[in-house]
Amino acid sequence: xxRMFIGAAVAAFIAAGPALAADIKPALVYGTGGKFDKxxxxxxxxGAEKFKAETxxxxxxxxxxxxxxxxxxxxxxxxxxFSPIVALxxxxxDAVEKVSKEFxxxxxxxxxxxxxxxxxxxxxxxxxxxxxxxxxxxxxxSGSKTVGFVxxxxxxxxxxxxxxxxxxxxxxxxxKIIQNMTGTTGAAWNDPVRGGELAKSQIDQGADVVYAAAxxxxxxxxxxxxxxxxxxxxxxxxxxxxxxxxILTSMVKRVDVAVYNAYSDAKNxxxxxxxxxLGLKESGVDWAYDDNNKPLISDDMKAAVEKAKADIIAGTxxxxxxxxxxxxxVE
Amino acid sequence: METTVTDLVLILASTVRLxxxxxFTALAGLYAERSGVFDIGLEGKMxxxxxxxxxxxxxxxxxxxxxxxxxxxxxxxxIATSILLSLLHGYASITQRGNQIISGVAINFIASGLTxxxxxxxxxxxxxxxxxxxxxxxTELTLPFADALxxxxxxxxxxxxxxxxHNILVYIAFLAVPFTWWVLYRTRFGxxxxxxxxxxxxxxxxxxxxxxxxxxALICGGILGGFAGTYLSIAQSASFIREMSxxxxxxxxxxxxxxxxxxxxxxxxxxLFGFLDAVAIRLQGTSIPxxxxxxxxxxxxxxxxxxxxxxxxxxxxxTPPKAGGVPYVKER
Numbered sequence: 001x002x003r004m005f006i007g008a009a010v011a012a013f014i015a016a017g018p019a020l021a022a023d024i025k026p027a028l029v030y031g032t033g034g035k036f037d038k039x040x041x042x043x044x045x046x047g048a049e050k051f052k053a054e055t056x057x058x059x060x061x062x063x064x065x066x067x068x069x070x071x072x073x074x075x076x077x078x079x080x081x082f083s084p085i086v087a088l089x090x091x092x093x094d095a096v097e098k099v100s101k102e103f104x105x106x107x108x109x110x111x112x113x114x115x116x117x118x119x120x121x122x123x124x125x126x127x128x129x130x131x132x133x134x135x136x137x138x139x140x141x142s143g144s145k146t147v148g149f150v151x152x153x154x155x156x157x158x159x160x161x162x163x164x165x166x167x168x169x170x171x172x173x174x175x176k177i178i179q180n181m182t183g184t185t186g187a188a189w190n191d192p193v194r195g196g197e198l199a200k201s202q203i204d205q206g207a208d209v210v211y212a213a214a215x216x217x218x219x220x221x222x223x224x225x226x227x228x229x230x231x232x233x234x235x236x237x238x239x240x241x242x243x244x245x246x247i248l249t250s251m252v253k254r255v256d257v258a259v260y261n262a263y264s265d266a267k268n269x270x271x272x273x274x275x276x277x278l279g280l281k282e283s284g285v286d287w288a289y290d291d292n293n294k295p296l297i298s299d300d301m302k303a304a305v306e307k308a309k310a311d312i313i314a315g316t317x318x319x320x321x322x323x324x325x326x327x328x329x330v331e
Numbered sequence: 332m333e334t335t336v337t338d339l340v341l342i343l344a345s346t347v348r349l350x351x352x353x354x355f356t357a358l359a360g361l362y363a364e365r366s367g368v369f370d371i372g373l374e375g376k377m378x379x380x381x382x383x384x385x386x387x388x389x390x391x392x393x394x395x396x397x398x399x400x401x402x403x404x405x406x407x408x409x410i411a412t413s414i415l416l417s418l419l420h421g422y423a424s425i426t427q428r429g430n431q432i433i434s435g436v437a438i439n440f441i442a443s444g445l446t447x448x449x450x451x452x453x454x455x456x457x458x459x460x461x462x463x464x465x466x467x468x469x470t471e472l473t474l475p476f477a478d479a480l481x482x483x484x485x486x487x488x489x490x491x492x493x494x495x496x497h498n499i500l501v502y503i504a505f506l507a508v509p510f511t512w513w514v515l516y517r518t519r520f521g522x523x524x525x526x527x528x529x530x531x532x533x534x535x536x537x538x539x540x541x542x543x544x545x546x547x548a549l550i551c552g553g554i555l556g557g558f559a560g561t562y563l564s565i566a567q568s569a570s571f572i573r574e575m576s577x578x579x580x581x582x583x584x585x586x587x588x589x590x591x592x593x594x595x596x597x598x599x600x601x602x603l604f605g606f607l608d609a610v611a612i613r614l615q616g617t618s619i620p621x622x623x624x625x626x627x628x629x630x631x632x633x634x635x636x637x638x639x640x641x642x643x644x645x646x647x648x649x650t651p652p653k654a655g656g657v658p659y660v661k662e663r
Contacts, residue, residue, distance in 0.1 A: 034457015
């Protein structure tokens with residue numbers, strides 16, 4: 001199936017080759033979560049598909065099965081003349097740094113991490129701002145005023161999620177915020193059983209809304225939360241449809257926008273290198289509101305979260321970024 | 332007082348949930364190793380059967396005829412898969428007299444790679460299987476009178492939270508321990524099984540096929556391995572996720588050595604390992620009087636540190652079955 005797809009892509013590419021010579025040849029390397037992970041990578045795929053539908057320019061993609069394949073894939077695309085090449089994961093930071101030096105004329109886009117090079121655009125998200133909004137909603141919805149957070153691997157990026165969430169929850173009137181990390185190795189992204197136990201432990205301590213920022217581990221967190229009749233909060237993609245009516249909202253990272261912009265900027269000769277930090281103002285992060293969670297969000301909550309969003313964009317509310325000083329003002 | 336009891340009960344309930352895959356897997360290893368076949372492929376069997384259970388349940392979940400039995404069909408698929416892997420291990424190490432450790436490691440690699448590959452090919456979700464509805468899972472059972480007894484001090488929370496409120500596989504795991512004991516020490520098959528692990532030559536002299544006996548032991552292990560995988564993917568979670576066994580097969584192997592290859596001690600060592608894990612989860616981020624908040628990393632290392640200390644200092648000499656790891660060659 002996959003081979004057929006690549007075969008078809010190659011055939012289409014050869015057939016269309018000369019006509020598109022002036023156009024760009026975009027490529028996309030996913031994270032190890034896989035293309036259809038219902039989360040981060042799928043969002044990137046959607047962005048690339050949108051670009052393809054609008055411009056008719058096809059792209060090539062690759063799903064690395066483990067951490068060693070990312071660099072090979074990026075180098076293979078670069079030596080094949082592809083540009084821009086989007087690398088979707090902080091795990092490819094070293095790979096992009098290395099390969100971008102070897103191919104100075106190729107454009108690279110790294111999502112979720114930063115590489116300082118003249119031919120690399122680094123796209124990071126202000127997850128703290130999006131997490132602030134879902135934290136506010138969680139605290140307003142919570143009957144016990146106790147909310148939980150389950151992170152994946154214990155790294156500064158995930159602490160940033162937790163810190164933004166805690167600030168939002170405090171603002172929404174939460175009295176107790178329980179934060180747990182699943183582990184300290186990469187296995188922490190794929191351990192739904194441990195995630196579920198952590199969620200259960202938080203629920204036993206009184207939490208009735210639990211936010212999961214833990215990759216596939218989060219699916220276990222959400223499942224346990226829903227099994228125990230509490231509310232979960234999804235992350236990265238809109239995960240509300242996973243358990244309709246049981247997920248309060250999702251903190252959406254617009255990875256699709258990052259990918260789409262990278263391709264269309266390159267096409268329209270507007271490509272820039274450097275670091276882009278996408279927050280609420282740039283629509284890079286947001287909270288998810290759809291038919292699945294409409295009954296859970298009261299008018300007051302909606303008004304409060306929209307006001308907080310406007311305040312953050314206007315700068316009257318400052319969300320502290322954990323990664324700036326590795327400290328969080330709220331416990 | 333009341334809250335202490337409740338806290339303790341909640342930790343113990345979490346212990347039970349975390350021990351179950353270890354109990355199934357350690358018992359699976361017990362059958363194989365008591366018959367003289369080392370089984371380091373337990374991790375792979377657990378992982379592959381978790382995948383089989385979740386895939387089968389996902390495929391039949393929406394079918395009107397089979398839907399209501401999706402969880403049980405998943406269990407059947409898991410057991411079949413695990414038995415097949417056991418037979419593969421048996422073919423390599425009993426029939427072909429290959430190295431049992433290498434064959435077991437190979438099974439672990441096959442399971443790790445093939446589950447992701449097949450999952451991607453069938454469901455296209457990065458090696459995961461689709462999320463299952465509750466009707467296709469083993470969900471928590473509430474035993475009779477659990478809610479009525481809940482307000483009773485001490486006994487109430489113990490009955491309602493610790494004894495009631497688990498899925499059926501948990502009860503099966505706890506029944507499997509006395510059953511294994513009975514098989515091993517009170518049946519003819521068990522006597523022969525223990526004998527073939529100590530002295531296969533004597534068993535052969537008595538006119539019993541060593542090969543067939545060892546194959547049967549591996550099949551018993553396969554069945555239990557299937558339960559372990561099913562528990563992970565469709566009882567405790569609602570889908571298969573790559574590498575979701577997360578080293579539990581190896582922990583179970585350690586528990587088996589720790590218990591000196593005996594069924595009842597296996598239960599207690601698995602409960603101990605589960606308890607350490609549960610405490611690690613519960614203590615995370617809480618402050619202990621006199622010490623303050625303990626770093627996450629320390630709490631998470633605690634079960635392993637304690638395991639090493641207990642293994643090195645307290646269990647004494649663990650003697651494996653004498654013929655373990657040695658392929659049987661009939662003298663001509």
